[in-house]
Amino acid sequence: MALRQQILSSALPLLPTHSFTRSTLSQALRSLKPQVSNSDGVIDTIFGNGSVAPSRALVDAWQEEGLRAMSSSKETKEDLGDVLKRRITYSAGVGEHLVEAYANLTTPSSTPSIPLPSIPILRTLLSTVKIPPSYVPPALQPSNPPTPTSASSILDQMTNATGHRIPLSSINPLGPLSYAWRIADEALFLNEQKGKVQGSVRRGYWNEPTGPGPEWYTKRIGLSIVYLASESALLQPYPVGSTTTMNPYLDKSLAALDTNLERYKSILSSLERSEENMGDVANFVDYVARSWGGLIKSRYL
Template identity: 25%
Template structure:
């Protein structure tokens, strides 16, 4: 029976640790099947299954992000989930692939032409999804009462911690704790969602430029 692209994507996610968010990781996914192929997929097969050029890599990045959210749900089983635990768990998901994340974020933000200007919407969507899941799993009634404001605050906090993690991995969790302690101040400092969007956009552009992906 031939494996589906969805099955191969799931098998490719663990390969990101050693092969990055690459077409090669996707090609090698068939080597992890219960009845593995003798050799990796051809480049044309990768394109047919996952998209041509950078589209295949973006498919893998999004699959990895989805798996990161699924990890939160798995950890929630039998364990009282708090917002703090959820955000720390998601931050830990990044740790094995930190060296590959700047380029991955750059690819997500890049337009189809591969030429800037960069699009910050993938960053906003990513951090908002983490915030939504953390709030939902925690069943925090206070969050439910002020959903939009609190979600924006949590998304900002997680986004700031994740950006910090890329430059200072060893202090990322303590930095996240400090932001959670002062979350009300962080929210008022950034204001509304529009201001938050501007913050993320500027931060991602700075990160991507420093990564040298578009140098």
Template identity: 25%
Template sequence: MASSPIQLLRTAVPLVQTYGFSRSLLAHAYTLGSPNANDVPRQPLSDAALRALFGAGDAPERALFGEWLRVGLEDMRNDASTSTTGDRHAQLNSLLLRRLEWNTPALSHLPSAFRHWTALAAPTTTQLHIPLPTLPFRNPMPIFKHTLDVADEALVITGDSSRGPEWYARRAALATIYGIAESHQLQSSSPRDGSAQVLLSRMLEEANRARLARDDVLGFSDYLLRSIQGIARSSGAFVR
């Protein structure tokens, strides 16, 4: 039965698709589990108890969202296709598609969750010349970290052996591709709309062609970002 903060969060994550990233879900998650015959039925946690476990303000909701993101990375490791094919491009495509699918059940709750998650962080300027989505994020840095985490996980799972500038270029490319596809998904009108998945696969294919065609890292990065931006704009992923 959920008792520690991590157990409580893990119990709540599967219910996010129904109840959202709410403190009421965390309070209710405490009552779930398989009690022993002699256990007294548990009541939902009070606000005071949630503050004691996670901190004041919206810390409980932020902890739940953070745990949901971490479990999404863990879910990528369960992609069986990474052990059945030696095609690294196909593996990356499958892994990133699986991460988009992780979003699908909770899709109606995600736009507000991402906005809330980024609104509380102090605005930070960045020199990254990346075609950013037009969602109203006050501070994009948490989004950059999220997409880089997804890219890192995909590269680790596929055993990428790149080093130095090549690794950073591949990491940035994957993070950008995933970020654009996810922003498109968050603006979708239906969880059954598969256009984000199609967009992701198109951009990955373009990235693979660019990598094979260009040996220099800077040339590859510049060409890739311009190509991705063109694909994203033509798909409607950005508001022009």
């Protein structure tokens, strides 16, 4: 096993107490390789500099392990509710740090920025603006009082710190949706395809081979919303004085899952009945068209 995978595997059990942080990876590395003196340098080499990339790698590994935790030892189809309950229980295992996992999912891999335009007139105007020094209590004032600072010097400090670029704050709203989509896709696979003999071709009303229909996407979108709505109960702040690592809102989240799944199945059943009705209409239209075709031919028209 590669060192990267070893570090991630050793870091996963530390999540309930150390969260999705770079230091968690460093601690996992030290437990694997005590002889390594510069653990930060190794983490930089394997996962990248800063805190975003290492934390995101840890979140991704946690997601992959969560997908594996959804399956049981059964070799046949599994109950949809049981599969999702196992996944929510897995999420509850990281305790209050689940919020940080969501924060990492919404954090973009890089911060976009735009070049700071050079406007000499603006800089000249700012140089005439004097900003008074910050307040200092009389007892702490130095013997030589600080002089006012020009606004242009503050602008210079900001541009030098940002590399003469203006950073733009942004979030990735698709992160949690992609996270829930993968869970929904895995749950539906375990519920519909596990143990099923592959090779059958899905066909339409006229026996033509078809790919995934609208219901394939509808199921996954609906189940993604069901899962996010249910797991959101785990994101509530912990009660004051709580010392448990297991999320105290697990029972509430599982109860919400039962309720949301019932609504999901009810809506899905209504859609399936609508599809059957559409199929009956299509068959009727086909029957009428064939009848008219036969009638026209019999009349030599």
